[in-house]
Every structure is written in structure tokens, then in C-alpha cells.
Amino acid sequence: MVLVINQVITGLMLGIMYALIASGFSLLFGVLNVVQFAHADVCFLGAFVSMAVMTFLSKIEFFPTWLVIFLTVVSAVLITGLIGSIVEKICVKPFRKSPGLIILLSTVALGFIIREGIKIFYPSGASPKLFPLSFPQWAFSMGGVTVRFSNIMIIIIAGIIYFLLSIFINKTKIGLQIRATSQNVEAAQVLGIDLDKIFMITFFLASTIGAVAGILNGIYYNIVKFDMGLMGGIIGFSAAVMGGLGNVYGAIIGGLILGIVESFTMAFVPGGSPYKEIFAFIVVVLFLLFKPSGILGKKVIEKV
Amino acid sequence: MSNLNNGSNDYSQTLYKKISYFLTIIVTEVIIFYMFINFLSSKGIDYRLFLLILPIIAFFILRGNQKITNLVKESYSRCNSFSVIFMILLLVFIPFLFKDNSYLLHICIMSGLYLIIALGLNIQLGSTGMVNFAFAAFFGVGAYASALLTINFNFSFWLGILAAIIISAVFGLLIGSLTLKSTGFYYALVTMAFQIIFHLLVNNLRFTGGSGGISNIPFPTIGKYSFSSSLNILGINLPFQANYYYLVLAVVLFSLYLAKRLYNSRTGLIWNAIREDEIAAKCQGININKGKLEASAIGAIFGGMAGPIYAHYISFISPESFTFHFSVVLICIVILGGLDNILGVIIGAVLLTVIPEKIRFFAEARMLFYGIIIILVLIFKPQGLIPERIRKYNFFKF
Numbered sequence: 138m139v140l141v142i143n144q145v146i147t148g149l150m151l152g153i154m155y156a157l158i159a160s161g162f163s164l165l166f167g168v169l170n171v172v173q174f175a176h177a178d179v180c181f182l183g184a185f186v187s188m189a190v191m192t193f194l195s196k197i198e199f200f201p202t203w204l205v206i207f208l209t210v211v212s213a214v215l216i217t218g219l220i221g222s223i224v225e226k227i228c229v230k231p232f233r234k235s236p237g238l239i240i241l242l243s244t245v246a247l248g249f250i251i252r253e254g255i256k257i258f259y260p261s262g263a264s265p266k267l268f269p270l271s272f273p274q275w276a277f278s279m280g281g282v283t284v285r286f287s288n289i290m291i292i293i294i295a296g297i298i299y300f301l302l303s304i305f306i307n308k309t310k311i312g313l314q315i316r317a318t319s320q321n322v323e324a325a326q327v328l329g330i331d332l333d334k335i336f337m338i339t340f341f342l343a344s345t346i347g348a349v350a351g352i353l354n355g356i357y358y359n360i361v362k363f364d365m366g367l368m369g370g371i372i373g374f375s376a377a378v379m380g381g382l383g384n385v386y387g388a389i390i391g392g393l394i395l396g397i398v399e400s401f402t403m404a405f406v407p408g409g410s411p412y413k414e415i416f417a418f419i420v421v422v423l424f425l426l427f428k429p430s431g432i433l434g435k436k437v438i439e440k441v
Numbered sequence: 442m443s444n445l446n447n448g449s450n451d452y453s454q455t456l457y458k459k460i461s462y463f464l465t466i467i468v469t470e471v472i473i474f475y476m477f478i479n480f481l482s483s484k485g486i487d488y489r490l491f492l493l494i495l496p497i498i499a500f501f502i503l504r505g506n507q508k509i510t511n512l513v514k515e516s517y518s519r520c521n522s523f524s525v526i527f528m529i530l531l532l533v534f535i536p537f538l539f540k541d542n543s544y545l546l547h548i549c550i551m552s553g554l555y556l557i558i559a560l561g562l563n564i565q566l567g568s569t570g571m572v573n574f575a576f577a578a579f580f581g582v583g584a585y586a587s588a589l590l591t592i593n594f595n596f597s598f599w600l601g602i603l604a605a606i607i608i609s610a611v612f613g614l615l616i617g618s619l620t621l622k623s624t625g626f627y628y629a630l631v632t633m634a635f636q637i638i639f640h641l642l643v644n645n646l647r648f649t650g651g652s653g654g655i656s657n658i659p660f661p662t663i664g665k666y667s668f669s670s671s672l673n674i675l676g677i678n679l680p681f682q683a684n685y686y687y688l689v690l691a692v693v694l695f696s697l698y699l700a701k702r703l704y705n706s707r708t709g710l711i712w713n714a715i716r717e718d719e720i721a722a723k724c725q726g727i728n729i730n731k732g733k734l735e736a737s738a739i740g741a742i743f744g745g746m747a748g749p750i751y752a753h754y755i756s757f758i759s760p761e762s763f764t765f766h767f768s769v770v771l772i773c774i775v776i777l778g779g780l781d782n783i784l785g786v787i788i789g790a791v792l793l794t795v796i797p798e799k800i801r802f803f804a805e806a807r808m809l810f811y812g813i814i815i816i817l818v819l820i821f822k823p824q825g826l827i828p829e830r831i832r833k834y835n836f837f838k839f
Contacts, residue, residue: 231820232819237626238570238625238629242815243820245574245769246773246811247812250813252808367765368637371637375634411641415637415638421634
């Protein structure tokens with residue numbers, strides 16, 4: 138039982154990262170009806186941006202440490218958001234009129250460009266990097282169940298992000314416009330909503346959430362690699378599909394399920410740790426076979 | 442039409458026309474072949490690259506000239522079989538030109554293999570509109586099947602290739618039947634999942650050799666003649682790659698023939714109908730599930746043909762050859778050349794295998810280069826280098 142609870146905690150941590158990435162996928166799909174496959178690459182680019190900013194700021198030796206960390210996180214998140222909106226300009230805007238699969242292809246290609254770009258142009262980008270930030274190490278243990286400070290912090294941060302996101306989507310005027318666009322693009326346009334602006338804001342929003350996921354991932358696992366975006370992208374995409382593409386809350390559930398499946402595979406299947414993704418993908422394929430619309434997704438009836 | 446009643450004049454005119462067609466074909470194909478050879482044998486940036494530019498400039502100048510473009514078009518459509526035979530003759534000649542440089546021959550072999558696989562992907566991505574990200578897995582299934590069968594069960598290469606084709610067809614059917622319900626993004630996602638699953642399984646299972654792969658895969662033999670010995674034709678010693686070159690050339694021609702027949706068949710038409718609109722196709726009485734399964738299985742067969750040749754030629758395979766990256770490279774080939782267009786796939790495969798080998802920077806940043814190509818092609822030339830042609834039917838020709 139203790140082992141199960143510990144594994145659930147490990148799975149939750151993994152699941153929260155997946156959920157944050159998957160929410161971005163779902164947000165973008167909801168508004169644009171396309172899959173931005175390079176989203177996870179943008180997210181992990183956030184981790185690399187924060188590393189670059191951190192080295193830059195600590196070279197100046199002007200700010201106190203706490204301010205350096207604060208500035209690093211804020212500027213990395215904002216820069217990644219900007220990169221997200223640039224991605225929209227390059228890879229999505231030219232294809233707005235073409236079938237959605239074209240955007241999938243162009244963003245898959247963009248993912249390769251980002252990954253290889255990091256590998257080639259970041260200083261010694263091909264090797265795994267130690268992430269400079271970390272949470273305090275203390276932990277408490279209760280009847281064998283170990284809870285670390287980082288676990289609590291990640292849950293709190295994710296909670297805050299989802300709280301802010303839901304306020305932004307449900308209470309603000311731009312959130313209303315985003316919801317309107319995701320319901321019906323033509324009607325939104327008729328009502329005078331500036332689509333370009335909405336798309337840009339949605340990309341910015343999704344990328345900032347993703348950047349937080351990338352940075353949290355770096356902090357929690359202490360290591361960043363240039364090619365993490367590929368697997369992260371496929372798993373984030375899967376989690377979004379499992380929850381129902383277009384539904385942000387579904388994406389959370391999907392991400393948590395995948396995270397827990399992976400951690401349980403590592404713990405309870407003998408020699409299972411290399412196969413953890415396989416089990417996750419088998420769950421995804423089964424979902425697509427038996428419930429293609431996802432957990433919270435609406436059933437799409439194809440009309441002629 | 443004054444020459445209707447003038448038989449001999451008519452005859453000489455057709456003869457004259459025929460000769461002009463033949464000459465145009467010979468001249469254009471020799472120019473293309475010469476460019477290709479020059480480009481292959483150039484080292485870095487040298488004068489041979491500048492020779493390449495001349496025909497390209499000539500092409501752009503002459504493209505405006507209606508008379509010449511018409512002549513070229515007409516000669517290729519009238520004397521189609523002659524143009525094919527002449528090109529084959531030129532291709533057969535390649536090992537003699539490269540007999541001192543087996544590396545160039547190696548590039549030719551690899552582009553042939555890429556072409557075979559890309560033809561299979563073209564059936565799914567181009568004809569049926571299924572964005573398959575698992576094509577490297579089809580190729581890998583063929584390669585692993587043949588390698589394991591020849592090593593563990595003493596199959597000969599020829600039996601191995603047959604078994605590999607059957608196994609990859611079954612694999613294709615399996616993936617096809619699991620994805621029948623899912624379309625669009627969902628299909629893409631499932632194929633990505635299969636690609637990753639295949640790579641992880643091959644990388645971790647013991648009987649596939651793990652990440653170390655399988656080495657010492659035996660060379661193919663015909664009777665007592667081994668493919669690892671140098672080929673001797675008319676007293677000219679060719680490097681051992683020439684054996685594989687001719688094998689690949691034969692398989693390429695066979696697959697081109699197969700792809701062409703499939704494109705012109707009713708099945709090809711059904712695939713296009715599914716791509717354009719599934720519901721409309723269903724309303725026409727087309728069995729969509731059958732069409733999709735056929736596309737998956739037949740596409741996989743092409744991968745299964747190329748896999749064993751690759752495995753036995755390199756004589757070493759590892760999971761790193763069958764990654765997601767390779768699937769994206771194949772998609773890049775098909776998109777660059779032009780969807781559902783066999784000539785386009787040929788050009789895409791040759792360009793994308795030869796250019797990264799020739800230009801050093803591209804070899805290091807290969808995937809970056811492929812990514813940029815995909816985006817640029819999608820933005821500026823979404824139809825590919827050679828756009829899909831409207832199907833032609835000779836209704837009045839019996």
C-alpha cells in the first residue's frame with residue numbers, strides 16, 4: 138500500500154508535467170482546430186531559455202540571488218510565450234485556409250528545427266544539461282510515505298496556474314473572445330473579434346503554460362536534454378486526445394492517467410522501466426479504439 | 442490537312458516526327474543524367490557545381506518557349522516506353538562510371554532504397570491521405586524479419602525477403618485494422634505511437650539484439666556467387682556494391698511498375714476517393730475499410746521489400762536506423778516531390794539523399810535541413826516540385 142501511494146505521488150508529478158503540456162495542446166486545438174505538434178518543443182525551449190538567462194544574469198553579478206531566480210523564471214516564461222506567438226506567425230498563419238493536417242506536418246517539421254537548433258547552436262547542446270534551479274531538499278515521511286517539498290510545490294504551482302487560467306478564460310473579455318472563437322470561428326469573426334489577435338494571444342498563453350511545465354520538469358528531474366520535446370510532444374498530444382481534444386480539463390485528467398500508468402509500469406512490471414512509454418501508448422491506442430472522443434470530449438458527428 | 446491523300450509524304454513526316462521525338466528524349470535524358478553524375482562526383486564546391494547551373498538556367502529560359510516545351514511534352518507522352526528504356530540503359534551504365542569510387546555507388550544504392558520506401562509511403566500519404574508517421578517501422582520490420590530469419594533459421598536471402606514482405610504486410614494490416622476508426626489527427630497520433638513502440642521494443646528486447654542491433658548479417662548469394670565478391674563484367678572489375686546496385690535497380694523498377702499499375706488501377710482511384718472525401722466515397726458504394734486496409738498493407742509491402750536489402754547490404758542494423766526521424770525524412774521526400782505523383786517521389790528521393798551527402802553542413806544538421814525544407818515547400822509550393830496531374834484516360838484507344 139505504501140509503495141502504491143509513493144508511486145501515485147511519483148505518477149502525479151509526471152502527470153502534472155504532461156497535463157500542463159497537454160493543456161496547451163487542448164487550448165490550441167480548441168481555438169484553432171489544429172494540432173501544434175511543436176508545442177512540447179516550445180515548452181522545453183523554455184527550460185533552455187531559463188538556463189541561458191540564468192547564466193547571463195549570474196555573470197553580471199548585480200542582483201541578489203532571489204531576484205535572479207525570480208527574473209529568470211519570469212523572463213523565460215515571457216520569452217517562451219513570445220516564441221510561441223512567433224511560431225504562430227511562421228507555421229500556422231500561412232496555412233489557416235488549408236486542411237489541418239498540413240499544419241500538423243509543418244509543426245512536426247518545426248519541432249525538428251527547434252530540437253536541432255538547440256543541438257547545434259546552444260553551447261554543447263547535444264549533451265544532457267544539469268538544470269541550475271532546484272527546490273530545497275527537505276522532505277517528511279509518514280508511515281513510509283515520503284512527501285518532498287518539491288512535490289508540494291509542484292502541486293501548488295500547477296494549482297495556481299490552472300486557477301489563473303480558468304479565471305482568464307471565464308472572467309475576462311479576451312477569455313470570452315477565445316471561447317467564442319473556439320465555438321465558431323465564422324460567427325466570432327462576424328461579431329468583430331480580431332482573429333489574428335486571438336490566435337496570437339492563445340499561442341502566447343499556451344506557450345507560457347508550457348514554459349512553466351518545461352522549467353518545472355527541469356527543476357524536478359534536474360536534467361534537460363534537447364530531444365525531450367519529441368517524446369513530450371507525443372505524450373502531451375496523447376494526453377490531450379485521451380481527455381478529449383479541445384477540453385483543457387480533460388487534458389489534465391489525461392495527463393495524470395498517463396503519468397500514473399508510467400510510474401506504475403516502472404514500479405510493478407518486472408524490468409518494465411524501459412517499456413513505460415509502451416504501456417502508456419497502449420492505453421492511448423485502446424482509448425482511441427473504444428472511446429475516440431476522449432473522456433470529456435464532445436462526440437463529433439460528421440456532417441456532410 | 443492536305444497530306445491526307447499523299448501517302449508517302451505522310452509516312453516521311455511521321456518518320457521525321459518520330460526521329461525528332463527520339464532525339465529530344467535522348468538529349469534531355471543525357472543532360473539530366475550528366476547533371477546527376479556531375480553533381481554526385483563533385484567534391485565540395487568545385488567547377489562541376491557550376492556546370493549544374495547552366496542546364497538549370499537553360500531550363501528556365503526555354504520554359505517560356507512554347508514550341509520547345511510542347512516538343513518535349515509530346516515526345517515524352519508519345520514515346521513513353523522508349524524514354525523509360527533509354528533511362529534504364531543509362532542507369533545500368535552507372536557502376537562503370539563509378540568503378541573507382543564505391544562511395545558514390547553507395548549513395549546511389551541508398552537513394553534507390555529510399556525511393557522504394559517513399560513509393561510505399563506515397564500510397565498512404567499521397568494517394569489515400571493517411572499521414573503515416575510509422576513508416577520507418579514498416580521498413581524496420583522488414584529489415585529485422587529478414588535479418589533474424591537468415592541468422593537464426595538459416596533462411597537464404599531470397600526466402601528472407603519473401604518472408605519479410607509477408608511479415609510487414611501482416612504488420613501493416615494490424616496497424617491498419619487498429620486505426621480503421623481513427624482519421625486525421627487521431628490516425629497520425631496512433632502511427633506516431635506505433636513508431637515509438639516499435640523503436641522501444643527493438644531497442645530493449647533481447648532477441649533483436651537491443652540497442653547494439655544485429656551485426657554480421659550474411660550476404661545474399663545466387664548459387665555459389667556471393668554478393669560480397671566484386672562483379673566482373675566484360676573484363677571490367679566492378680566493386681562489390683555493383684551487385685547491390687543492380688539488385689536495387691531491379692527492385693526499384695519493379696516497385697515503380699507496381700506503383701504505376703496501382704495508380705492507374707481501380708484501387709488507386711478508390712484511394713483517391715477516400716482521400717478527397719470519405720463520406721462521399723462511402724455514398725458511392727466504395728468499401729472504405731477495404732480501401733484503407735489495402736493501402737496499409739500494400740504500403741507496408743514496399744517497406745518490407747526495401748528493409749531486407751538494406752539489412753543485407755549494410756550487414757548491420759540497429760534501432761537507430763528506424764526512428765521517428767527517418768519517418769519524417771520519408772514524409773519530407775514525398776511532400777517535396779509532390780503528393781500522389783510517382784515522378785515527384787523519384788525526384789524527391791534522389792534529391793534528399795544526394796544533397797545531404799554532398800554538402801557537409803547539411804550532413805551535420807540533416808534534420809534541421811529536412812525541417813526547413815518541409816516548411817518552405819508547404820508555404821511556397823504546397824503541391825510539391827511536380828504537382829499532381831489530373832488523371833488521363835484514353836477512352837478512345839483500344
